[in-house]
Amino acid sequence: MSDKDHGHHHHLRETESYYAARTKALESLFREKNLIGQDTVDRVINFFDTEMGPFNGAKVVARAWTDPAFKTRLLADCNAAIAELGIRDGIEGENLKAVESTASVHHIVTCTLCSCWPWPLLGLPPYWFKDPAFRARIVREPREVLKEFGVELTAGTKIEIWDSSAQIRFFVIPARPDGTEGWSEEKLAELISTEAMQGLDVVTVN
Amino acid sequence: MSDKDHGHHHHLRETESYYAARTKALESLFREKNLIGQDTVDRVINFFDTEMGPFNGAKVVARAWTDPAFKTRLLADCNAAIAELGIRDGIEGENLKAVESTASVHHIVTCTLCSCWPWPLLGLPPYWFKDPAFRARIVREPREVLKEFGVELTAGTKIEIWDSSAQIRFFVIPARPDGTEGWSEEKLAELISTEAMQGLDVVTVN
Amino acid sequence: MKLQQFLGGLENVGPVSTEKKVFVEEWEKQLFGVHMCMMGTGIWAWPHLRVKAEGMNPLDYFKYRYYIKWLGGMTAYLVERNYINEAELEELTEYYLDNPDAPLPEKGNPAVTDQVVDYMFTGDNPYRDVALNPEFKVGQLVRVLDPASAVHTRLIGYLRNKVGVVEEVYPKAILYTDSVPTDSISTPQPIYRVKFMTRDIWPERPDTDDALFSEVFETYLEAA
Amino acid sequence: MKLQQFLGGLENVGPVSTEKKVFVEEWEKQLFGVHMCMMGTGIWAWPHLRVKAEGMNPLDYFKYRYYIKWLGGMTAYLVERNYINEAELEELTEYYLDNPDAPLPEKGNPAVTDQVVDYMFTGDNPYRDVALNPEFKVGQLVRVLDPASAVHTRLIGYLRNKVGVVEEVYPKAILYTDSVPTDSISTPQPIYRVKFMTRDIWPERPDTDDALFSEVFETYLEAA
Numbered sequence: 080m081s082d083k084d085h086g087h088h089h090h091l092r093e094t095e096s097y098y099a100a101r102t103k104a105l106e107s108l109f110r111e112k113n114l115i116g117q118d119t120v121d122r123v124i125n126f127f128d129t130e131m132g133p134f135n136g137a138k139v140v141a142r143a144w145t146d147p148a149f150k151t152r153l154l155a156d157c158n159a160a161i162a163e164l165g166i167r168d169g170i171e172g173e174n175l176k177a178v179e180s181t182a183s184v185h186h187i188v189t190c191t192l193c194s195c196w197p198w199p200l201l202g203l204p205p206y207w208f209k210d211p212a213f214r215a216r217i218v219r220e221p222r223e224v225l226k227e228f229g230v231e232l233t234a235g236t237k238i239e240i241w242d243s244s245a246q247i248r249f250f251v252i253p254a255r256p257d258g259t260e261g262w263s264e265e266k267l268a269e270l271i272s273t274e275a276m277q278g279l280d281v282v283t284v285n
Numbered sequence: 286m287s288d289k290d291h292g293h294h295h296h297l298r299e300t301e302s303y304y305a306a307r308t309k310a311l312e313s314l315f316r317e318k319n320l321i322g323q324d325t326v327d328r329v330i331n332f333f334d335t336e337m338g339p340f341n342g343a344k345v346v347a348r349a350w351t352d353p354a355f356k357t358r359l360l361a362d363c364n365a366a367i368a369e370l371g372i373r374d375g376i377e378g379e380n381l382k383a384v385e386s387t388a389s390v391h392h393i394v395t396c397t398l399c400s401c402w403p404w405p406l407l408g409l410p411p412y413w414f415k416d417p418a419f420r421a422r423i424v425r426e427p428r429e430v431l432k433e434f435g436v437e438l439t440a441g442t443k444i445e446i447w448d449s450s451a452q453i454r455f456f457v458i459p460a461r462p463d464g465t466e467g468w469s470e471e472k473l474a475e476l477i478s479t480e481a482m483q484g485l486d487v488v489t490v491n
Numbered sequence: 492m493k494l495q496q497f498l499g500g501l502e503n504v505g506p507v508s509t510e511k512k513v514f515v516e517e518w519e520k521q522l523f524g525v526h527m528c529m530m531g532t533g534i535w536a537w538p539h540l541r542v543k544a545e546g547m548n549p550l551d552y553f554k555y556r557y558y559i560k561w562l563g564g565m566t567a568y569l570v571e572r573n574y575i576n577e578a579e580l581e582e583l584t585e586y587y588l589d590n591p592d593a594p595l596p597e598k599g600n601p602a603v604t605d606q607v608v609d610y611m612f613t614g615d616n617p618y619r620d621v622a623l624n625p626e627f628k629v630g631q632l633v634r635v636l637d638p639a640s641a642v643h644t645r646l647i648g649y650l651r652n653k654v655g656v657v658e659e660v661y662p663k664a665i666l667y668t669d670s671v672p673t674d675s676i677s678t679p680q681p682i683y684r685v686k687f688m689t690r691d692i693w694p695e696r697p698d699t700d701d702a703l704f705s706e707v708f709e710t711y712l713e714a715a
Numbered sequence: 716m717k718l719q720q721f722l723g724g725l726e727n728v729g730p731v732s733t734e735k736k737v738f739v740e741e742w743e744k745q746l747f748g749v750h751m752c753m754m755g756t757g758i759w760a761w762p763h764l765r766v767k768a769e770g771m772n773p774l775d776y777f778k779y780r781y782y783i784k785w786l787g788g789m790t791a792y793l794v795e796r797n798y799i800n801e802a803e804l805e806e807l808t809e810y811y812l813d814n815p816d817a818p819l820p821e822k823g824n825p826a827v828t829d830q831v832v833d834y835m836f837t838g839d840n841p842y843r844d845v846a847l848n849p850e851f852k853v854g855q856l857v858r859v860l861d862p863a864s865a866v867h868t869r870l871i872g873y874l875r876n877k878v879g880v881v882e883e884v885y886p887k888a889i890l891y892t893d894s895v896p897t898d899s900i901s902t903p904q905p906i907y908r909v910k911f912m913t914r915d916i917w918p919e920r921p922d923t924d925d926a927l928f929s930e931v932f933e934t935y936l937e938a939a
Contacts (some may be wrong), residue, residue, distance in 0.1 A: 545865070640919050
């Protein structure tokens with residue numbers, strides 16, 4: 080390799096095409112060394128599109144909103160309750176805990192040390208959850224951060240924050256919005272964003 | 286101003302020519318508003334070239350090395366002792382304190398909260414003293430930082446660090462090197478760097 | 492102080508990102524897939540990644556996007572442990588830079604895929620079946636200790652020296668990790684859900700009844 | 716936590732600068748001259764600059780060279796206090812960007828120069844002639860308190876909650892500032908030279924007999 084080439088590539092070290100090439104090189108080496116299967120990456124990505132994603136969480140919330148006995152069981156033993164709906168737990172959800180937001184208490188989940196997140200119910204964490212500025216600010220200035228997410232709590236609402244650091248993964252049952260009486264679980268589930276299930280959004284009907 | 290001009294200047298906001306122009310604009314406004322004299326900036330810079338500079342500190346150290354009674358007075362009351370040599374104190378030196386490095390104790394001065402420095406004896410602080418990485422590391426890893434300054438202490442030398450935070454400004458009398466017996470104060474003073482008078486250098490004869 | 496161990500409560504860091512995508516560039520999916528393969532086949536576990544993250548220059552930690560940091564941590568780890576070497580990785584990187592559409596080798600171990608999927612459904616349950624003799628009980632006031640800086644910790648920086656109340660003693664002992672150095676959470680031990688009032692943590696903030704919950708390993712606590 | 720109040724002891728920040736120049740660009744001299752004029756004529760004092768420095772984004776604090784931060788702090792302060800306005804500053808900046816050799820106005824107040832030079836020889840003695848009733852005495856163990864985050868502090872972050880021994884009680888009361896909000900050092904009070912063993916501050920470091928001295932305002936201390 081000539082010096083010119085070296086300079087060329089050195090220059091690229093902090094570009095997306097460099098990261099992409101390096102990642103491709105990494106998988107390529109894993110394949111050469113038989114450390115990975117040819118379909119492993121695709122199956123992993125597909126897994127989070129079909130098996131573990133926010134569609135699970137939304138289904139759980141809709142059931143909790145419409146079935147008080149289920150909600151009681153969900154709050155008592157989250158892993159057992161989601162199994163009733165055919166949702167499997169697993170990695171980053173071996174020990175799930177659901178908490179319920181109401182008109183007077185708003186729950187927020189964060190992980191200031193890394194990015195702990197309830198994968199079986201919500202899939203993989205969105206970028207905002209992993210962003211250092213979010214993690215720095217949410218615990219000390221939750222109302223200001225909520226505003227940046229477009230959420231204003233009514234005056235007097237108390238905030239309870241869950242900062243994951245051991246082995247429990249937290250999941251928020253948001254408050255059910257007015258005007259949804261008699262809705263089907265499917266229709267309710269469509270209202271529920273990933274953000275709402277970690278307390279960075281409130282569910283509304285427009 | 287056209288949009289094009291605005292974009293042009295916006296692009297320059299983090300360049301040295303922008304900072305230079307903004308500084309010039311600032312002094313220009315001060316002149317227009319009679320907040321400054323036409324020669325004030327020059328006199329300030331000249332002041333630190335002629336009145337307050339490391340030449341003062343070096344003179345004090347050379348005297349302390351050659352006159353034990355002076356050194357005793359210097360350690361007891363730094364401001365009074367330097368007045369004996371005709372050195373005036375003043376800003377950032379209203380309360381000076383000298384500490385003496387020896388073969389067994391090496392003193393280092395820092396200011397982790399800002400850049401406190403004994404102006405009457407050393408003039409203005411060099412860039413390294415103000416650098417955040419220096420201030421972060423010197424208190425916790427003094428030997429590693431000394432190495433980056435090219436200084437290796439002999440094994441067993443104890444380090445004492447002075448982290449300024451109230452109103453005292455610290456000044457180090459470095460250990461006098463061997464091989465300088467009988468030297469004049471002027472010749473000794475030439476050996477003494479600014480860094481040595483804050484503990485980031487040791488005085489040697491080559 | 493490692494800033495990454497004290498991230499919560501850091502002031503003046505500017506606006507938050509509200510980006511809702513998981514992966515913001517396509518290559519991040521591939522990287523994540525390789526990472527899950529490493530997890531599922533036991534090449535590494537979260538604590539190895541965290542050691543790298545906590546050992547980073549704190550300014551770089553803020554500067555680089557999430558998966559860019561993973562790329563650095565993963566490749567450094569794989570090179571250190573001799574799974575790959577830097578020269579072959581660099582050579583192939585240059586090859587794919589110059590030939591971005593070149594295919595991956597049609598090789599590999601087909602058994603890995605099922606192993607990884609099984610792993611994702613199984614996870615790593617942290618509970619260990621050892622005697623649990625918790626030192627603290629529900630309702631007790633506890634103070635978070637302030638131990639020395641560690642290579643890796645699960646002690647949340649802003650909770651050091653703060654007092655909270657035990658709300659729950661978890662039913663079994665938890666093993667955090669036995670494969671990386673930590674500040675004494677490498678043996679199975681009780682964990683507690685501790686409730687803190689945020690006014691006690693940040694008294695300079697407008698007063699509220701807000702609370703903050705953390706699950707804390709026993710070794711990080713003393714009676715208050 | 717404001718990182719600038721906890722700078723000492725921050726890990727993994729990379730190599731130090733060994734740059735020995737005071738001013739690394741010519742414009743920095745001019746800026747410093749204007750700053751000394753502001754000091755000498757009472758427009759501002761160090762605490763005003765420190766409020767700006769401690770209120771900065773911590774990443775910017777690391778990113779920008781020393782006098783670039785001063786330029787930002789000085790101009791923001793002067794605009795806030797209506798000494799200048801941003802529009803006229805910006806307009807003149809553009810003028811000097813386009814005409815870098817254009818002269819400064821031949822105007823000004825000649826009396827300011829002597830006032831500034833006098834000030835530099837006089838300084839601001841912090842001692843105040845009020846009764847000194849120090850709470851602690853030489854040889855006593857003291858613990859540094861852990862007060863709420865303040866707009867401006869002289870409490871060194873890494874000393875919070877650490878125990879040292881009083882080596883000297885300074886002879887008179889010290890006023891830190893009466894012009895900016897602080898964490899209670901705006902009234903004259905005793906200060907103490909306190910000696911800490913660095914092994915007590917950073918127990919994870921190789922053990923030595925190294926010591927660290929700090930002058931601490933009484934309000935930051937309690938008996939240990």
